[in-house]
Amino acid sequence: SRSLNLAVIPGDGIGTEVVAEGLKVLDAVLAGTDVKVGTTTYDLGAKRWHATGETLPDSVLEELRGHDAILLGAVGDPNVPSGVLERGLLLKLRFELDHYVNLRPSRVFPGVETPLANPGEVDFVVVREGTEGPYVGNGGALRVGTPHEIANEVSVNTAFGVERVVRDAFGRAQARPRKKLTYVHKHNVLVHAGHLWRRTVERVGQEYPEVAVDYLHVDAATIFFVTDPGRFDVIVTDNLFGDILTDLAAAITGGIGLAASGNVNPDRTAPSMFEPVHGSAPDIAGQGIADPTATVLSVGLLLEHVGLSEQAARIVDAVAADLGERGTAKRRTAEVGDALATRVTA
Amino acid sequence: SRSLNLAVIPGDGIGTEVVAEGLKVLDAVLAGTDVKVGTTTYDLGAKRWHATGETLPDSVLEELRGHDAILLGAVGDPNVPSGVLERGLLLKLRFELDHYVNLRPSRVFPGVETPLANPGEVDFVVVREGTEGPYVGNGGALRVGTPHEIANEVSVNTAFGVERVVRDAFGRAQARPRKKLTYVHKHNVLVHAGHLWRRTVERVGQEYPEVAVDYLHVDAATIFFVTDPGRFDVIVTDNLFGDILTDLAAAITGGIGLAASGNVNPDRTAPSMFEPVHGSAPDIAGQGIADPTATVLSVGLLLEHVGLSEQAARIVDAVAADLGERGTAKRRTAEVGDALATRVTA
């Protein structure tokens, strides 16, 4: 028998509600296998910050490192100043645990309504860089609050950092039937970072002659997301462009209620973290009506990452089947979780 | 009688084709008025760069300054390295002529097909900052081409620069029936620049008590662009976010064939520049099939800027009527120009 030690960070708002369903489905899909799941729950997020002023104590970070993977719900509430939990917890985890591949699959599941008139077949994955770019926190401000204030944000990009994520993306493209990689940047304006990305894609691409590569400026990419999303297979892009494009991707494929993500450390020097793309949604929290599907799909990404591919596939199939039959009736969080748990066992 | 001295930069590819129609409609709408149009054509763009290596000679820049406004088609061809004309010509013009308001209206005209299933009524304008942010060119690279390369891009934001564009946006919101202003940033991650934007919006907003203000992270904004674009009235945002959002806005409102823009210097210390959002489209250049509507609408923005509001309105009305009756038949560039010229005279 093998063990799977998970750190669970339910967080705030609907975070706790959707994580409960994610764990329910995880138990169901592993029932009858020899995998023993152990979970340790960490209370991090807005509640803890309000109570203690802590976002991510060093001791907790060290404990998290001891796990096989992390499942996170969502953190935040309107009374935490903007940036505190993002920089102090979410991004800190990504940077400290070297989550350089931020993986965000996008699929229009059959039966799902999308805002597009004709989405066509959509099934792509965004490989968003997770540890560089404008997210590094290398900015600063001078003369704050005066008419002479200057606020700078520095996007830092390294050969090391760009190459490893580009290489990961080529590997994923190579493994998919269409073998297509689109890299997205803005190299006509951000010439230094953009040309580093471009040269890196060209160089690494020589090792993947079967992968067809194309390039889009980030602005043009948004056009194709709404006019021809079926053209994408694997997309690789920088941290900020990836942030923007994956919310758009979620919107065109049925909403952030369905969008899963993995903050992956492919070198396995630290645990990877899986979380829905959505936030803590204080407006609907506590009512039991949040859609847990994104969290369940994130559990699927987690299983794939720890080598349980068959179980991961069962989760995706269960979601596909559930969405295909869901109809327009609103179901409660637990009902969706129950339905998915039943399907993965069946 | 009054004179209107225009500098015209047709540029490359379809740029020359659409500018011809823009000028045709301009002549038509001013026929019978006492406005005398004078135009000076400047050959700038890819052709000139190939021939001479020049992008924007100082002497030309000085001549441009002597005009009332500039009309630009589009520049570039695939043989010019990425960044050369963007940084050396387009952005140089925006920065040198202090085009701090990059104005991009978005409307779903009746009869126009959009990729959205239910766009609803869409009529908003993006006020994109034009002289700061990640566009300033304050980046650099170290150890280029080695495994130790570092490429930085610096987004520079000043109280002066943010306040003037925010103030302009409030003024526009105040003048519109819905009086709504949405500012878009990513202040939970880009905390220095983001908080400068936030404080500025809050402070300037006190002078505009009738304007309702809301905030969206740029990623969330893309979601609303496809799920509920009707919620927007005036959007104010940074240079890069504005670049991304306005291409998306063009896509959801019928394509970049219809998207007009003004690079405006509201203080009138230098001429403003009007141009379609689209590029030189080498793939369809020379065939006479490019849609000149975006350029014609840009001429409308130009007329508005120089105080010829009645004529500006006639252009918008003509485009609305033309699009309403256009049907699905493909028309040639000149046919569209002729049709619009007829309508503005009628």
Ligand SMILES: CC(C)[C@H](C(=O)O)[C@@H](O)C(=O)O
């Ligand atoms: C909450 C925020 C820091 C985060 C990001 O910008 O990466 C979120 O938008 C996401 O996409 O996971």
Ligand SMILES: CC(C)[C@H](C(=O)O)[C@@H](O)C(=O)O
């Ligand atoms: C060509 C490029 C420099 C430009 C920009 O990024 O501003 C274009 O995309 C635009 O939106 O006008």
